[in-house]
Amino acid sequence: MSQKQKVYVKTFGCRTNVFDSQVMMSNLEDFDITENESEADIIIVNSCTVTNGADVGVRGYINGVEKAGKAQVYLTGCGAHTKGASLFDNKKVFGVFGQSEKTKINGLLKEKKRFYELGDLNFVDDTIVEEFVGKSRAFIKIQEGCDFRCSYCIIPFVRGDSRSMDEAKILEQVSTLAINGFGEFILTGTNVGSYGHKEDRSLASLLKKMSQIRGVRRIRLGSLEPIQISSEFEELLDEPWLEKHLHIALQHTSPTMLKHMNRRNKFSSDIALFHRLSERGFALGTDFIVGHPGETEALWQEAMENLKRLPLTHVHAFSYSKRDGTPSATMKGEVNGAVAKARLKELTQLVEQNNFDFRNTHANLPLDVLIESEKEGQFHGLDQFFNKIIIDADQDLVGNWLQVEQYKVLKGGNYAKF
């Protein structure tokens, strides 16, 4: 029987935290990892602090563990930077450490002493591979942190300024994965489009180098900012390996709201960019926050009018949620929750209809599909436009690339039989 202490890692928040948790677990050589929270001697809380609600969730979890009274709690993740000090001072947690300290976790826990190590917000991770999904898709983290200061966002304060991973390392990693059969690569980071800005490198040149690696079939990009779409990048738009879908974060379409949000994009240039990309055959997605303070009915109407002019096929929309410590948290003109919810619905319905129209207009094109999962005998995949397709088939298709020529365009996604 192992005498090692058992550690349970509780992960809150985004994919970056999932990645950090994995790195921590692989470094805990003198401990056993358990997936059963109730048998843990130590619980590492990898926290998220993106909204006040996220903080409440983390605090509630820590209180619950305290009540159960068995495990010792350590706090890491973004919340270590905002709530770590008070939780540590109030003895709610035994230790606090920042993301940069995650590979030292084995030594920190072995000391069995209370510690508070926030570490360095400028560290560059040398673990690049983020996550593998299925058999053919790899997430590659190419940068971390953000130099923007959007009014509602706490991320730069807890993840630091933008810095990029080493290019040679990224390419080496992609080559190894491609040899092992990975065909689709998804580049991720806090603000992917700022890759290389400080190092005199560019995203476009990284993409070109990646595309030359044998086995790289499709490259997808995380969220880009409009001002990061350079002419060098636009020269790549016809390349067959670039996904025919871009996700460009606008966050709003009312010029006044963009100012309130301290965004760097301007609607007049955003609309020109979106039309230029759409004319080149791209499906286009965006992030959008509804109900940010100051969003009056008139500004919302203006935003909707502008949204209708955009060739937008995908949207990742949220209702604004307050985050203390950000400029937006003290802004006047709060929007009632029910109003924000109704606006969110209006926006989502508009984009769903656009997406349906887009798929109908492009129904003559064969779809290049990578099958990612299977649910109840049906296979789910994504095509080159980042649209979902469900395929009925008798054989296991997970991990396969398919050219689908015959399919039905339905409201909720495309559908085919194989």
Ligand code: SF4
């Ligand atoms: S660009 Fe994104 S991560 Fe950076 S401050 Fe704005 S919302 Fe936050």
